[in-house]
Amino acid sequence: MPFSFTLPTTSCFAFSQFFSSDTHPSLPLAASTSRGVLRDTLKKHKRLPPAERASHLSSVLLSLENYIPYLTVIDRGLGSQLLDGKPVDVILKSTPIFKWRPTLSDNPVLGREIARIEVNSLEYEIYFTLSTLAYTHTLLSRSCLNPLYSLSTALPSLEQRTLAITTATKNLLLAGSIHEYLSTCCEQLSDPVPCIDLSQSTFKALSNLALAEATLLAVLKDDPYPALLVQDRNKLDKEWMIKSPEIPKVRANLFARLCLAAAGHTTNGLSLLNNVSSKGEGNISPHLLKYMEGLRKTSRGKACRFFAIGAELDGQIGMALAWLQAGMYELGIRLGDDSMKSLKKVKKGWEEKKEQKRIEKGTHWGTDAGSLEEERILDFLESKWSKINDTINAQNVPPIGPLMATMPSGRDIYSLKQFDPPSLDASVLLNLKSLEYDDSFGMENSSDEEDKRKARNEASPHIQSDYSGRGNYY
Template identity: 60%
Template sequence: MPYPFVLPTTSSFSFSTFFTSDSHPSLPLSASTYRGVVRETLKSHKRLPPSSQSSNLSSVLQSLNNYVPYLLAVDAGLSGQTVAGEHVDVVLKSTPALEWRPTISDNLVPGREMARVKIQSLEYEIYFVLSSLAYTYTLLARASLLPLYSSASASPSTEQRTAAITTATRNLLMAASIHDYLSSRSETLATDSPCLDIAKSTFRALTSLALAEATLLAVLKDDPYPAAVAQDRNKNDKDWMIKAPEIPKVRAHLFARLCLAAAEHAANASSLLRAKVGKGKINDNLLKYADDLRRTGRGKACRFFGIDAELGGQTGAAIAWMHAGLQELGLGSGEESSKKGLGFSRLKKDWSEKREDKKIEKGAAWGSDAGKFEEARVLEMLEKKWSKENDTVNTQHVPPSGPLIATMPSGREIHSLKPFSAPDLEPQILESMRAPPDRNDDYGNGGSSDEEGDVQQAVGAFPGTKDDYAGHGRYY
């Protein structure tokens, strides 16, 4: 958590070939220049090993933020709108031709990347660029949270943990605002988008997904149990938990309501992502993540209702809530585990947990379970502790978990999205572009749009590699 998005890549493009401006002649060239930087940055980022990509996100963010004002200035000039209070005149000479490679649509050919999507509208260019910006903010949130789960070093202090969660929340809310802006902007288009990555339903789904993640982080900031479990499993940690964490009763109930709100956002995202809109479908990994995030939210809610019950002296009900939480996570209930002991499902769960731990250690593709296994560890820890107390001190009846789940209330919101403010060019920069361009715009001559340094497929592994047998060292 959050979702490990893959940044899209794009072909080269020359604005001067398709656009001209009498009021600001240098605007098309400037837009091409900054777009060229974005293209090279995304291409270089893709070539990096997964463990090194986090440190490169700042460069990606800077290149996108530098390009967006120029792109929106060209779009505003086409629409006859003002930029920074100044009239900009942009004329379309011919229909533009751009290419972007989608990353969240399902792959139609196993073993190969999605084919590039050809777009002929500057509006879709805006969608891809701003989507890339939102993905980058989400990936920055992931990078902030990694130290909280990594066992490569000692557990972070309370202050470091709070700072990391605050930073991640801010980045996720920014990503949600961008997706929400794109969703509103796409309402004006009557035609269907060329791919699901930039469809209106996808923007709405990703807004809900980012809100769900940010809501769970609001709970995590003051939730001591995940930190305690992570600390207990961290071999490099020298501090030991002396007593069980304490959560005030009122806040435990509040946290449960927040978790239910996150689950509702995730359920909405899952529904929108599965909706049949045009051709193709969303990548299975993203669909599974949205469903797992919903399960995690409801599992956490059950845990906090259990904590609330245990603080009130209802140990039996608290244990039942832990069973309900495991059931909501789709990992079976504690009732079944106590009867069956170590079965195949338990071994499968342990294997999945170890695989997720290895991903965290490598710092790549971790969190694809949306925190489901981490929450399961907390539920099992509390269920074991309370069951031991209930068996030895004050034995209470443990009710069935089904009726408890039916009594869960609705969620409660904590975040409100701030509208995304599209950046404008600085007045002095806009004024400087009234001068004619000082060089030719050759950014459309960057070679094949498919040259990204991708790993070449084995000869003969897929149709279309016949030329490789003739000694041509190039893959198309």
Template identity: 55%
Template sequence: MPYPYTLPTTSAFSFSSSLACDSHPSLPLNASTRRGVVRDTLKAHKRLSPSAQSPHLWTVASGLQAYLPYLFAIDAGLGHRAVRGDEINVILQTAPALEWRPTLSTGGAPPIPGKDPPRVKVHSLEYEVFFALSALACAHTLQARVALHPLYLTTTAPVGTQQRQTAIAAATKSLLDAASIFDYLATRAESLVATPPCPDISPAAMRAQSALALAEATLLAVLKDDPYPAVVAQDRNANDTEWMYKAPTIPKVRAHLFARLCLAASEHAAQAHSLCAGRSAAGGKINDSFVKYLDDLRRTSRARACRFFGIDSELGGQTGTAIAWLWAGLHELGVERKEETSKKSGRGGFGRLKKEWTEKREDKKVERELNWGADAGRMEEVRVIEMLEAKWTKQNDTMGTQAVPPTGPLLAQMPSGREIHSLKPFQPPLLDAAVLEAMRAPPDRADDGGGVGAGGYASSDEETLAEVSGASARGEFNQNRTGTPNYY
């Protein structure tokens, strides 16, 4: 499933403190105001409960999309480029002093369990573009998770076919938008000479996140017509009344096509893993949990490809080869077959209880929206493969009795992947000509960096008290302008 990103937070900043714009004097003030809204929105999002964060994602994305045209206008002014044919003259007076909290790395500091990594200091507006755009791409990925969430709930009635198709289409669009943004940032980062302040905005991390989003979008193209995950989910759903359903069937040609799409997703995930595993930058290295997710996604994609090759063989009457493909899929996932586990330990019952407990725990995470799908769909694929293995083994033992070939030669003859999506180049948002013309007027007030917004956040490290007291989403503790504690 789409990676469960954590959105970053940032400090207050006044553009007027570092630059001036002779052609459009109100541009720095308007950019500071929009950035202040983004800052308050990100901080408010962090303090919400997981269930409340889902609908709030659209507010976060809207705030970032409203801020980015002003940021790109300033960027164009610094680079002596016109916006919609209008020349913008921006003069950098002093180096900016911004702070962003990384979410994929520790920012160079040793990780402390239960505590957020420290913010990294940014002294270039170039990296302000990187952090703002990457936050928007992460928000798009999280929106894809929200769209797919109803498909994995086992406490409500299963979604209909039309609702399922709509959810997958919306999630695919969000993931492709995220992939385009990360691809744009990776290309832009590769042209820079300076070392990034943290690995989150390094060229390797941006390229890896683009490949990750593309891999997840490719798997959604398979999920749209893959009936087996829904059948396995219905089997665990107490609210499912459609107990009499037609056995799922997949045309032979599509099964082979789905397998090649899964291999393409595996190749993208492998590329992302190679870019992040063992790499370190001046500000530290990518978190192990993200690297592990990339490896799990690679394994899950290959295992899913093996499953579809097995379906293709079973439809052709080669039940023994189909079972071998399923065994190959379990091998890719690093899961031993039940017979092998029982022979080694002699106590298969304990392993079965542990497996059932893990599955119930994951179902609870889905219900409560608590970091569900962090295994990249590995557990779901294991369930599907074990269901098909039990069915086909029983069928082979009673009817066909075909020999099961070794899995090594099967894995060696796997074809290459096949792409289904192509990334559209990301186009930086531009301000309307009327807005640009209006900003030729002098500013009507002082630029205080957006001020203290609706959340009442004034300092750069105001999260600390809320983190220590555990007040997130239950009544936050903040400091107002006078320094007096406010409880609300």
């Protein structure tokens, strides 16, 4: 958690071939320059090793923030809108053709990346660019949270942990606001979208997903058990006496309702994505669907754990154990099957080691949406409370069916703010009134063309050998 998005890539494009401006002649050139930088940055990010991509996200964010204001000005200029009280006129000379490689659509051919698609509208260029900005903010939130789960480095202090979670939450809420803005913009479109990545339902689902993840981070900030278990497994930790975590009953019930709200947002997002696929607009990536289903289960499992903590604080340890069993049921763990217990323990240990390797490398970790972590906490509490109940209290454990029927509704803690695309400063707009000169930047061969050229050279090595060395004659 959060979801590991793949950033899309794009081909070269020159705005001066399709747009012109009488009021700001240099606007198409400046937009092409910024887009060329963005294209090169996305291409470089894609070719980096997975472990190095997190450190490159700041460059991606900077190139996006430099390019989006030009898109905003061109879009408003086509409608002859005023910017800072001054007119900006942009003329469409011919239909533009942008090429982007979608990343949320399911790839029908295994082992090959999905082909680029052509979009013949400036609106789709804006949608792709802004969705890339939202993906980048989500990936930045992942990079903030990665040190909290690392076992190869020293544990962060309480202040560092709080700062990391707060920064990650801000990035997620901003990503959710961008997706919500895009879903609102899609209401104006009457034609079918070129790919499922640009569907209104997809944007709304991703907005719900970001809000659910941000809500769970609000719980994580004051939840002591994940940090406790990481500290217990960290070999670099020198603390020999670990204080037992304490959560007031009022906060435990509040955290449970927050987790139920996160589960509700995820459920709404899942239904929207399934609705898009059923309409024949394309199939969404199964990795995203699997992650959202896992996040829904994890959220409900967390809610059951906090209800268990509240019951234990009331002295109802039998009720607390029942809530823990309900949490395991929500995570998909079969209860009462002791015949396969040893095999499940081996499988669980193998999965935990595999997940820990991903965390240390910083690549594709958290694809289970935190279910392994939550299962580890539930096992820890059940083992602890079962010993107390068997030796001291001896309370009966009620069935979980009627207990789960009493779960209350969720409670939201965050609301998404309205996103307003940034525009250019007045000083930059003033400089764009100068005449344009060259619009060739960013028109180099795309990655697809480079791959084709390399394939031709590899297929005909004798051609290169025939012409090699002929320059020495002169």
